[in-house]
Amino acid sequence: MRVEDLETPVPVVELPVMERNLQRMQDYCDRHGIKLRPHIKTHKMPELARRQVELGAVGITCQKLGEAEVMADAGLDDIFISYPLIGAGKAPRLAALAKRVRMRVAVDNDLALDTVAEAAREAGTPIGVVVEFDSGNKRTGVETVEEALALAKRIAATENLRFDGLMTYPTSAETARFVAEARPRFAAEGLEIPMVTGGGSPGAMRVHEVAPIDEMRVGTYIYNDRAMLGAGAARLEDVAMVVHATVISRPAEGRAILDCGSKTLSSDLVAPEVGPGYGLLVDYPDAVITRVNEEHGTVDVSRCAVKPAIGERVRIIPNHTCVVTNLHDRVVFARDGEVVEQRPVAARGRTT
Amino acid sequence: MRVEDLETPVPVVELPVMERNLQRMQDYCDRHGIKLRPHIKTHKMPELARRQVELGAVGITCQKLGEAEVMADAGLDDIFISYPLIGAGKAPRLAALAKRVRMRVAVDNDLALDTVAEAAREAGTPIGVVVEFDSGNKRTGVETVEEALALAKRIAATENLRFDGLMTYPTSAETARFVAEARPRFAAEGLEIPMVTGGGSPGAMRVHEVAPIDEMRVGTYIYNDRAMLGAGAARLEDVAMVVHATVISRPAEGRAILDCGSKTLSSDLVAPEVGPGYGLLVDYPDAVITRVNEEHGTVDVSRCAVKPAIGERVRIIPNHTCVVTNLHDRVVFARDGEVVEQRPVAARGRTT
Structure with a gap:
């Protein structure tokens, strides 16, 4: 037909174009030594998430637990939820996920961290936590290094929580500035920042000129749009x-x-x-x-x-x-x- | 719980409020001798469509064939599609619907009328057709009585098509003006306008002051919104x-x-x-x-x-x-x- x-x-995706988009972003990341962790928000399909991993992605990014559950059911085994999880139902669901796949979650406040701590306790298995900071988007994310440090210290001091680093969206000049300010301050408290994860398809292929990030979260690049x-x-x-x-x-x-x-x-x-x-x-x-x-x-x-x-x-x-x-x-x-x-x-x- | x-x-619907809204609109229509044909777009649920019919609605309104198919499967048996149906797949689907439930379709152009004519031929059963006119919304709908008349004449002359009248959205002063102009022009060609159907929740409870309509299509009134x-x-x-x-x-x-x-x-x-x-x-x-x-x-x-x-x-x-x-x-x-x-x-x- x-x-x-x-x-x-009807929305139609041309596979050869999609494949080229996937390969191009993976190549860019490989070239610059950046780990690619695609955001599934754009396709919302396990088959395409698997294809991204097949091409070299280190894992995937989801926004909600419900998305992570679908992806884990389909065999995706390294999932980052880039979103503060708050609400009574969240910790049990995160715990259930953590028992079967490698989980990482972003937080920007203590209540969201409570959820992850409770889940890790319940699961009895480590959950990675990154602290989100604001780099100009004015949405979620702490606004000062001070706040980021306080959360990181609490993460490091909590059993079964693993401080995985810092997260932001998008990757901007402010990303570089924040991280540069944070590194010595964290070091002074005996904390290393293992990784910085940035995101956003529009600026993705220029991040090497903008800020030193270790991991990239991008979604839209698979299909592209206006x-x-x-x-x-x-x-x-x-x-x-x-x-x-x-x-x-x-x-x-x-x-x-x-x-x-x-x-x-x-x-x-x-x-x-x-x-x-x-x-x-x-x-x-x-x-x-x-x-x-x-x-x-x-x-x-x-x-x-x-x-x-x-x-x-x-x-x-x-x-x-x-x-x-x-x-x-x-x-x-x-x-x-x-x-x-x-x-x-x-x-x-x-x-x- | x-x-x-x-x-x-999570979207939550308070049933007592919904019931009151349903009853109020039915009462209004009853009081003014207007037939109520609710638009299912707001709830998209057969159970609620059935409740509307139970309370006195003469049938339902859908925008797309796919919605009508769901509703017919659930036992709703009088369905109006207030939308021009164009495309190769439409006539067979409309024919299949017409074989099992009472169907009516709106048109504002000849190609859309071709679809309904083809479906009626295939189904071998009458399909009602109304001609949509514009009453200020500047979306679909013919702009002149002349165009409406040409379509009505073609409908009346086509086997198994039944000219059911005129349709517009919303019901406005222009509705009254257009219908007043149309009636004698149609009569001069030997055509009666059996019915005028108007729509729109925001002005619904004032239509009796605005234009003489016989049937009302409203959707949002069941839930209401900002x-x-x-x-x-x-x-x-x-x-x-x-x-x-x-x-x-x-x-x-x-x-x-x-x-x-x-x-x-x-x-x-x-x-x-x-x-x-x-x-x-x-x-x-x-x-x-x-x-x-x-x-x-x-x-x-x-x-x-x-x-x-x-x-x-x-x-x-x-x-x-x-x-x-x-x-x-x-x-x-x-x-x-x-x-x-x-x-x-x-x-x-x-x-x-």
Whole structure:
């Protein structure tokens, strides 16, 4: 079956492009002596996580326990949860995971550390802990070396916890500054920083110029998307995931309606300087998806010299590929336009 | 089990509130002699569709064939697809549905009508067709009475197609104007307009003052959300679906991080005049969810006199409840905070 014969809307991943993306990132990491620990958020599929490990990744990164559980069930055996685990149900689940695979968890506060300590006690087996610091993202992560040190000391002093180092996202100049400040301060307290793990696909291939990291967590590079194009981190031919859609209405001269909206593309935007709208129409670069409802994409085609017709199939590069994955139970994989298989997104919707 | 004992993030629907919402809308429609045909997009669950029919709905509305298939499998037997069906796979699927349940489909162009005609031929059984017109939404829908008439004439002249009337969304002053213009024009061609179907929860309880419609398609009213609050169409106590989340980090004085982001709340916003951010924190009305990543909600708590602590559970009214439903495999139903059941969102992710 050809991709053109699939019912739309449907996200399709071109395997040769994906393979090239995977290999390129592994090569980059190998060249610079950086360990690659891909984030599964983008594909949410054990088969692809295994492929990443096969190519040289040291393990994988998950955001939630539910994702780690799916991956551990599928045989992935070295998992980092880059997320503070807080809540009564978390410690038992982490303990159960730690009993069967090598686990590492990020913390940026004492309550999150309590969870890991409790899990390690329950599991009776070591769990690695890294301390997250903020390097400009202003999300999670301690803001001072002082706070990082206090957490690291507590980790080092807790039975079955192993201080694995520092984590941040993204990798920035501030990453380098923070680590440079932290090393002597940690050393003065008798603590070595075994490793620094950084992340983020857009800047991934430049990290060797930015900050000395030992491990890299990246997700989006496997498929790429419009945000990656906008960051100059991917070219059109590097985009592996494309949404195929159909024009279902042309109610006015300048307006086309697609059969995909926020249930397919999400309502994520890209930075204004990258461009307007909810995705990039590959064949109509002058068109703008000005609005998405759940099942409708409203496209302003007034600036297109040739305009898409009703019934025409169009290809859309999503603004953000990870969220497209999460919206779908299955993703189609193709080779040069020939459908190879439809794979379930096994770790889809695992929010806890 | 209490709702407080559920792992977060989790969407919870309070059954008594939902029941009240359902009854109120049915009462309104009964009072004004309007047939209610609820849109299942908001709950995507056959059990709730059946409850709506039990309370007096004449049938249901779906957006996609995949949703209609789930509902027909569950015994719903009068289904309207309010969406142009275009693409090679659509006619056979519609035919299969028409053979087992009463079907009606909306069209706004000839190619979409071809699909329904082909399906009716294949099924050998009548399919109702309504013509969609635009009443200000500028999405799908013909823009002139002329176009509507041309489609209606073709429907009336096609074997096994039944012209069921006109459809629009939302119900507006333009709805009334278009219908008033259409009636004599249709009559002059020997065509009666058997019915006008309008839609939209925000203005639902005022339609009798706005336009003479015979049938109402509404979805959001079952749960309500922040957009409904903003439209003045629901009060806080009418919001049945609330997302329970946990504060997992407080890295800076004015910043709290929640364990839910766009994978739970979506990245849908509300109209600027309703308020900023990605949801409403019920217990911290001065807080603003300024950013969502997939698993993080970044909250500006700088204006809160009392600020949420790490580990604290918070309740969020989503901006848009339909998209929250679609993101989750299961939704929890509770009665006065006591968990009654977790129901699968059977028609989740049916985009084709």
